[in-house]
Amino acid sequence: MMDKTININLGGNLFQIDGDAFLILRDYLQAINNRFRNVQGGLETIEDIESRIAEIFQSQKGLAGVISKENVEAMISIIGKPEDFDISLDEEEPPVYTSHKRRLYRNPDDSIISGVCGGIGAYLNTDPVLFRILFVISALIFGTGFFIYLVLWIALPQAYTDNQKKELFGNINYSTRLQGRQSDSPLKSGSSVYNTAYSNKPGANNAFNEIVRAIGKVFYIALRIFLIIFGVLFVITGFLFILSFIMVFVFKYPGAFSTDNFDMSLNYFPDFLNYIVSPAVAPWIIALTSIVVILPMLALIYWGVKMIFWFRARDGVFSLIGLVLWVLCITALALILFNEGISFAETARSSTQKILSNTPDTLYIMTGEKISNLNVDKELSINEEGYSVYINETDKELYIRPYLNINTSDGDETRIEVRKRSSGRSELDALRKTEELSYNYSINGDTILLDEYFKISGERKWAADNVGINLYIPEGTFIKIDNDSGSLFHNRNYRRNRYYSGSERWTSGDRLYLLTKNGLKSINL
Amino acid sequence: MDLENTKAQMRKGILEYCILSVLSRNSCYASDIIKELKEAEVIVVEGTLYPLLTRQKNAGLLSYRWEESQQGPPRKYYELTEDGRKHLEELDKSWQQLVESVNLIRTR
Numbered sequence: 001m002m003d004k005t006i007n008i009n010l011g012g013n014l015f016q017i018d019g020d021a022f023l024i025l026r027d028y029l030q031a032i033n034n035r036f037r038n039v040q041g042g043l044e045t046i047e048d049i050e051s052r053i054a055e056i057f058q059s060q061k062g063l064a065g066v067i068s069k070e071n072v073e074a075m076i077s078i079i080g081k082p083e084d085f086d087i088s089l090d091e092e093e094p095p096v097y098t099s100h101k102r103r104l105y106r107n108p109d110d111s112i113i114s115g116v117c118g119g120i121g122a123y124l125n126t127d128p129v130l131f132r133i134l135f136v137i138s139a140l141i142f143g144t145g146f147f148i149y150l151v152l153w154i155a156l157p158q159a160y161t162d163n164q165k166k167e168l169f170g171n172i173n174y175s176t177r178l179q180g181r182q183s184d185s186p187l188k189s190g191s192s193v194y195n196t197a198y199s200n201k202p203g204a205n206n207a208f209n210e211i212v213r214a215i216g217k218v219f220y221i222a223l224r225i226f227l228i229i230f231g232v233l234f235v236i237t238g239f240l241f242i243l244s245f246i247m248v249f250v251f252k253y254p255g256a257f258s259t260d261n262f263d264m265s266l267n268y269f270p271d272f273l274n275y276i277v278s279p280a281v282a283p284w285i286i287a288l289t290s291i292v293v294i295l296p297m298l299a300l301i302y303w304g305v306k307m308i309f310w311f312r313a314r315d316g317v318f319s320l321i322g323l324v325l326w327v328l329c330i331t332a333l334a335l336i337l338f339n340e341g342i343s344f345a346e347t348a349r350s351s352t353q354k355i356l357s358n359t360p361d362t363l364y365i366m367t368g369e370k371i372s373n374l375n376v377d378k379e380l381s382i383n384e385e386g387y388s389v390y391i392n393e394t395d396k397e398l399y400i401r402p403y404l405n406i407n408t409s410d411g412d413e414t415r416i417e418v419r420k421r422s423s424g425r426s427e428l429d430a431l432r433k434t435e436e437l438s439y440n441y442s443i444n445g446d447t448i449l450l451d452e453y454f455k456i457s458g459e460r461k462w463a464a465d466n467v468g469i470n471l472y473i474p475e476g477t478f479i480k481i482d483n484d485s486g487s488l489f490h491n492r493n494y495r496r497n498r499y500y501s502g503s504e505r506w507t508s509g510d511r512l513y514l515l516t517k518n519g520l521k522s523i524n525l
Numbered sequence: 526m527d528l529e530n531t532k533a534q535m536r537k538g539i540l541e542y543c544i545l546s547v548l549s550r551n552s553c554y555a556s557d558i559i560k561e562l563k564e565a566e567v568i569v570v571e572g573t574l575y576p577l578l579t580r581q582k583n584a585g586l587l588s589y590r591w592e593e594s595q596q597g598p599p600r601k602y603y604e605l606t607e608d609g610r611k612h613l614e615e616l617d618k619s620w621q622q623l624v625e626s627v628n629l630i631r632t633r
Contacts, residue, residue, distance in 0.1 A: 013598065041580060044579045045576045048555065048578065051601075077570075078570070079570055079572040080573065084572070160599060
């Protein structure tokens with residue numbers, strides 16, 4: 001009757017065993033399990049004994065032969081029944097039952113490079129080829145796959161022991177996987193060796209227990225799904241950030257950062273840095289900023305991967321080193337920025353005025369020197385109000401648009417005021433810096449020629465400089481503004497004016513205005 | 526008085542000492558230890574050894590590492606730790622003491 005053979009896995013080896021021999025073996029393993037499962041370190045003992053049984057079977061039959069009843073009995077006489085063991089064991093608290101937990105390991109039995117894909121495949125009960133393909137494809141996308149693979153290779157331990165393999169495959173999967181295709185064995189499946197040997201819940205059939213366990217499992221699965229979703233989000237966020245950062249700072253491509261609200265062209269920021277801080281510290285600032293930004297993103301990616309695959313890793317030391325490095329970098333960066341920031345501590349203004357000799361009915365505001373005629377390498381727009389810095393790398397000159405204000409004059413005179421503003425370590429320093437701003441305009445009859453930019457030259461660093469042109473014009477004067485001068489017209493006062501809504505952009509062509517009590521009134525030409 | 530039981534009790538007492546002694550000469554696999562202990566007729570069945578090894582390992586007296594074997598999965602390769610050596614020295618002394626005591630009583 002018991003002439004069928006069953007495939008079982010013992011101590012990592014696959015054996016064929018006769019049906020009746022299997023029953024004896026099962027009872028024997030059950031007895032060993034009963035004896036040791038509540039002893040401290042008992043699971044390890046059970047494993048050791050299983051490995052020894054496998055060794056004995058192997059020496060009896062080799063890997064190919066079928067284990068007979070006699071073989072099993074001979075094995076039992078060598079190892080002995082648990083009651084024959086000459087030991088007194090202190091019965092202790094049952095050890096934490098761990099074998100149902102799933103953990104990700106590298107799978108040495110199914111590896112091409114390091115067993116990472118084999119491990120993932122085993123863990124998710126899927127063909128590893130799928131993950132191999134995924135890794136190769138994703139490696140083509142900025143090397144993402146390559147990077148993840150490397151992290152996993154370093155972080156994942158290899159599954160050495162039988163117990164680790166059980167954690168990797170899951171108990172049932174592991175034994176059924178090794179069991180082969182034979183499913184109509186007398187005891188349903190060979191996995192019952194593990195099912196009986198590793199189940200230490202005698203009252204498991206109790207319906208209440210079943211329900212509680214089912215609910216627990218649902219929660220556990222929900223938690224895992226939750227963690228996987230968060231892990232994926234973490235990984236994606238981390239990668240996007242690093243990618244954006246690299247694009248902006250290395251490839252100077254603003255794409256990832258530019259939105260409608262945030263159009264400061266960060267792409268030239270690293271170059272502009274040389275004009276804000278002393279050139280010696282600029283590379284340091286960039287390097288430290290890179291570390292300060294990228295390090296947490298790497299950690300985020302790592303945590304994400306860890307959450308997705310739910311693995312344990314000895315990463316404490318790395319985390320600590322990373323954290324210390326990060327704190328050091330951020331401290332150094334803060335010190336440098338503080339030191340550099342001091343030169344922006346105080347601001348000062350200086351202004352010069354000129355009164356026009358005649359008071360024209362129509363005042364023409366024209367553009368003198370134009371930015372478009374300049375030799376400009378880079379443009380960095382600092383804010384939405386149109387404050388842009390134009391950089392001439394060869395002459396080390398910066399050009400910035402001044403802003404133009406048109407105000408109603410108290411008296412009958414037409415007046416032009418140029419206000420310069422700079423920042424410095426002290427007020428005196430700031431005041432001195434305002435003198436280094438050169439802005440040119442000229443008055444020619446009833447025409448005012450305004451340069452479109454003011455200049456900072458001689459390798460002088462940027463000090464939040466600004467120049468404002470205030471025109472004081474008597475009420476009732478017509479004002480004709482040409483296109484380029486009109487673009488200087490970006491000050492808030494002007495926008496607040498009801499005749500000109502802020503959303504209205506300066507369109508090309510000259511404009512005619514009448515200065516009224518309430519400000520400028522647009523007159524259609 | 527059960528003779529077998531008394532014998533077993535005596536063996537139990539010295540078994541841990543014997544394991545440490547075997548390992549003090551050279552580190553080896555569990556099966557090597559078994560072989561020596563069986564030859565010396567200190568153990569009857571092999572199963573006795575495994576729980577003791579686990580217990581001694583957990584007590585820090587010995588450690589093991591995985592060694593690849595030609596056939597089958599890696600095997601545990603046991604060796605004595607520093608603590609194990611000290612422990613063994615103490616046991617050596619007390620064994621000497623015991624033998625002297627027993628001899629003294631027997632030859633009186």
